[in-house]
Structures are given as C-alpha cells and as structure tokens.
Amino acid sequence: MPLIQEHSIKLNAELPQIISTGMEVFYNPVMTSNRNISVLLLKCLKKEQMNIADPLAGSGVRSLRFLKELNRGKIKHLYVNDFKENFISTFNENLKLNKLKLDKNKLSLFQKDANLFFQEQIGFDYIELDPFGSPNPFLASAVARISRGGIITVTATDTAALTGTYPKVTQRKYWAVPLKNYLMHEIGLRILIRKVQLQGVQFDKALIPILAYHKDHYFRVYFRNEKGKEKCDELIKQHQYFLYCNRCLNYKCLAYNKEKCICGADFIFAGPLWVGKLQEEELLEKMLENNPFPEEQKFLELLLGESKIPQVGFYDLHEIARKLKVNPPKIEIALKKLRAVRTHFSTTGVKSGKKGFNLRILFD
DSSP states (O other): OOEEEETTEEEEOOOOSSOOTTSSSOOOGGGHHHHHHHHHHHHHSSOOSEEEEETTOTTSHHHHHHHHHSOTTSEEEEEEEOOOTTHHHHHHHHHHHTTOOOOTTTEEEEOSOHHHHHHTOOOEEEEEEOOSSOSHHHHHHHHHTEEEEEEEEEEEOOHHHHTTSSHHHHHHHHSSBOOOSTTHHHHHHHHHHHHHHHHHHTTTEEEEEEEEEEETTEEEEEEEEEEOHHHHHHHHTTEEEEEEOTTTOOEEEESSSOOBOTTSOBOEEEEEEEOSOSOOHHHHHHHHHTOOOGGGHHHHHHHHHHHTSOOSOOEEHHHHHHHHTSOOOOHHHHHHHTTEEEETTEEEEEEESOOSSOGGGGGO
C-alpha cells in the first residue's frame, strides 16, 4: 500500500477514486482542511490537559496529527475508536511509521460501535464527531458525554438534505424546512446548529457555536458546552424562522413563520433555525495569528471579516442583478455602498448590517 503524506503524518492508505465507508482504510483527502482547522483550533484553546475523543477515526489520521502537532501538555488522554475490523492493528502500524509511541497512560484504542464507545466512557473535554453522512446517529450519545466547558465538533456531509434538494428528508432528519435558493448553505448550517443544540438542552447543556462554516461538500460546527437551565432558555430564544421574499429579495428573522413583506408579497420561510452568531471573533483572531497552514489563511480571513457583521442572511449580487434585469455591480462597489463584508457562503455574496433599503442603490 502506498504512503500518503498529510502535513506531519505519513499514512499507509490509498488515495481513493470514490470515497465510501467500504474502503479498507477510510481516508478522505478533501477533509485535510477540516483536520487542519481542528488542529489549529485546539492549539488556540486556553485549556490544557484535555481528554479528547475521536470516536469515528477512520484512518486515524486526525488523531495521529493531534499526537504529532499539538503542543505538549494539550492532551491528557486521547481516546481513538473505529468499528473497522483491522482498525487497531492499522493504527498501531501508523504509530510506528510516524515514530510515535503507544503510551497507554496517554492513548487508548477501541474497536467498537461509536454509540457503545460513548456509553462506556465518563466524559470528554473535546469530542470530534466527523461521520460520513449525517451526524444524527451519534448526536445524542456524543452530547451526553461532553463535559462542562468542553468543545464538541460536528461535521455533516449530507448537504443535499440540509440545502433543500430533498425537503422531506430535511424535515424528517433535521426537524426544519430548508430554503432552496442562493441562501441555502447558510440556512442549512443554521438548521444543523439548531438540531445539535436541541440534543444538548435536554441535558441542560447550552451548545454555543464558536466556529461554524460551510466548505467543499460539508458543514462544520464547533460548539462550546455551557451548562445551565437559564443558558438553555436563552439559547432556545434564538431558534427562529427565516422569512424571505421572492419578489423583492427582502428577508428577516421572526419567532413565527407567516407574514407579508412590505412589498405586499407573502414571505416564504425556512426553519426553525439558529439566528445567533456563527463565529467567535476573538478565537478567529487568535487562530489567524498562530496559523501554520498557509492554505487556510484566506478562508480564515474571510470568516473573521464575516464575524464582524453577525447578520443572518446575505445579498447575492448576481441574484439582485437578475431580479432588476441589469448587469451585476462590481463587488468592491457593493461592499462600500452597503458597508458590507464578503461571505464564505458565496463568491458573489455580501453580508451587510443594512436592511430594508432599495437595492437599486447599488446601481446609482
């Protein structure tokens, strides 16, 4: 089997032509960025001596990188699990390949169903929930095991469900109505956040997003667990509906899902969904200051700029131009006139705190 190099780690695995759970060693090269950001975020957290869980480890490359790239003292104990038949032997081979020791006081390996793995543990400071497809089968058991002040990360690759391609699937799996237009990735991300938060509030755990984004074929959210009934009550107040007008492109967030737009048309709606912040500005600034991955720099800068306008929704310049039957304005002009920032959800989108104005201002 050929060697794969991902930053500091060598791996005995083949680069797949088609990604599937049936691979002998599950390695997804598209998720390298996902793993880069998780390494960087852990480096920037103030917490030390963390109990870390990687319950769906696949090839184990993420855990290997944690062992190799995180500062000494960051990991108290690393729990690595995957249900693949040859997982433990393969992981041990890759430990040797990377000159890492199997220190049983610091590293434990398991070959179990992820939910059974969680049931047999006490609690973790950091949980890496990175499944192939929907995170739904593992959410309840993972959330139950996140400690007070701990970080739980959730990846969802079933983007078709979250972005409205299959609206019945969205309602069944994520308990919300999606929106199939240029806003679908932001709406999908916010629907996912609410679904995870609902798993937390039943344990009096308020799961607050500190970093959330859409990239490539997946959604990714880092939550901080803040314990308390009052915090859960405040969190639930930020579960609202997103109302959108197809006639004039106006939008707003409300606690109910039916209203007429100021133009006279009926709003359509998506949700319920999370209407709070997606990023923690201070954390992003620290990540940018300490970023060892040049390939992530522009993306992190985009997220930081976006965090300064924590507005739900954005305007797409091509959609505005199509509606007004004119050529789209240059994005630099739109940013200035709308006092806006770019958004990572769309290369032609701008996020602005200004609302309820005539979009023709962009063409004056």
